[in-house]
Amino acid sequence: MTVMDSAALHRELAGRLAAGGSLRTEPWRKAVEAVPRHEFLRGGFFVRSAPDAWRPVLADADGWLERCYADESLVTQIAGTIVPGDVRGEILREPTSSSTLPSLVVRMMEDLQVEEGDRVLEIGTGTGYSTGLLCHRLGDDLVTSVEVDAEVSRRAGTALGACGYFPELVVGDGLAGHKDGAPYDRLIATCGVRQLPYTWIEQTKPGGVILATVCGWMHASELARLTVGDDGEARGRLLGGQVSFMPARPQMPPPLGMLPDLESGQERVARFGPEVLDAWDARFVAQLAAPHAQRLSLTLADKTQHVLIDVEAGAWAALVLDGEHRTVRQGGPVQLWDQIEEHLLRWQADGSPALTRFEILVTPEGQHFTWPKS
Ligand SMILES: C[S@@+](CC[C@H](N)C(=O)[O-])C[C@H]1O[C@@H](n2cnc3c(N)ncnc32)[C@H](O)[C@@H]1O
The missing domain is CATH 3.30.160 (Double Stranded RNA Binding Domain)
Incomplete structure (x- = not known):
């Protein structure tokens, strides 16, 4: 593969994202065309080889570059520590970090409704690809990204640096936001949350936007966009599209322990x-x-x-x-x-209203959903 090949694949991906409707505006198109996704996948990725099994694809493998520019989520870490270079053959454990589906990354960037000069907090740096898009669009100084896993964050920093981007990368639990850089105009999370943390509302300016996937242990999930009000509460809607993300690490379900006696009750x-x-x-x-x-x-x-x-x-x-x-x-x-x-x-x-008609309110007391009558 030559450098020309990666540039052509890159242009093709941008064209497909625009044709598919996820890439909707010129500034984001420029960002997508400028940030090379393969730079964030140099450590390889895992592809599914059976329903619960994963096979590594390293950067020197046939087809690696093409898959970097496919509209596909690519798993980059399994079971909290294992990266593609660690595995020969297959591994049967759950993914813990990935480069999100490009059409979803771009759709979320558009849905975030950023404006020039906005200060953005991203939760879930992952490979750093989405962080790179934000840096290209807004400038490094306006972008902070929090990742819970120090090694994942370090690798993202290397890839971002190789592309010429130097945002503030923070290692920590993104559920606590990042107080030092607050207040933000926009907050975007690329891991799912069961409850939108009130800290995020506290760290976002009135009028600011929070975009995050609300998920749960029954594997139901949807993307929500909220606007923070002057009253310290945030209100918004589910946006639809059947969006799901890996849950934020502290919100993983607890072990089931002993199964109950299902013949009792x-x-x-x-x-x-x-x-x-x-x-x-x-x-x-x-x-x-x-x-x-x-x-x-x-x-x-x-x-x-x-x-x-x-x-x-x-x-x-x-x-x-x-x-x-x-x-x-x-x-x-x-x-x-x-x-x-x-x-x-x-x-x-109430007429089974669609999820896109649900409203969400977040107050210091917690998160509350309502739906209208159809
Ligand atoms: C789907 S990946 C992020 C994809 C990334 N935006 C990209 O473009 O590559 C989700 C990331 O969220 C991180 N994560 C999970 N829980 C977190 C938390 N509580 N705080 C910060 N990051 C978290 C995971 O380690 C993982 O790297």
Whole structure:
């Protein structure tokens, strides 16, 4: 591959992002054309080789450069420490850092609604590619990026420096923001959060914008954009697009521990079966009703059980679908499936409004979603 090849691939990617509608404005087009994604992937990446297995692709491998310019998320770290150069063959663990899908990175940059002179705080530096775009658009002095993993941050710093960008890179838990550089005009997170931290609102100017993915342990997730008000509260909407990100590290679900005795508890006919959780919008609504519940499936007495467990509360619900017949068995101090069904019924009675019509309010007391009647 020659330098010309990477430039051509780079131009082609920018063209595809514009044609696909994620790249919408000239300043971001210039940034996308200027920042070479392959510089941020010199350590290689992992590609899926089986449903839970990953195979490394190093920078000298055939096809490495082409994949750097494909509209594809590329995993760069697994299980918190393992990078592509560490693995021969395959690895079966979960990804912990990546270069996000370029069309999503660019869509988020556009959705952030930045203006010249805006000071931006990014949470989740990752490879540094999105940080590079921000630096190109706004200038290094206006960009601060926080990454929880020191090695990931160090590698991003090297790649950014190689491209001529020198933003402030901070190692720490981005859920705490970065007080020293506050207040910011814009805050963007490229890891998911279960609760938008109030610190982010405190560190953003009134009128400033926060863009982050709200996620949860049932794997429902959506991108939210909020504006900070003069009253110290932030209000906004979900933007749609079925956006999901790896959750912020301190917000990973706790270990499940011992499984509950699924033959104990109380059984009843269920109004909704487990299939309701396969629909994107309904799953989001269910997750709001049981924010600490984790979902798993297992086979018991020849029947597939769809189980929700809230480790903190010590509550569980196990759903079985037998032809048309749906049952739920629940145990613990709260009835998880009752809560979920009640929420889903209310949402349906209101006409099942789409997630893009949901409103989100963040106050010092926490985060609150409402939906309008259709
Ligand atoms: C999807 S990657 C970021 C992609 C990046 N913006 C890019 O363009 O390459 C998410 C990153 O968030 C980081 N992260 C997770 N939890 C975090 C936290 N609490 N604070 C800061 N960074 C965090 C992960 O280590 C990971 O590198």
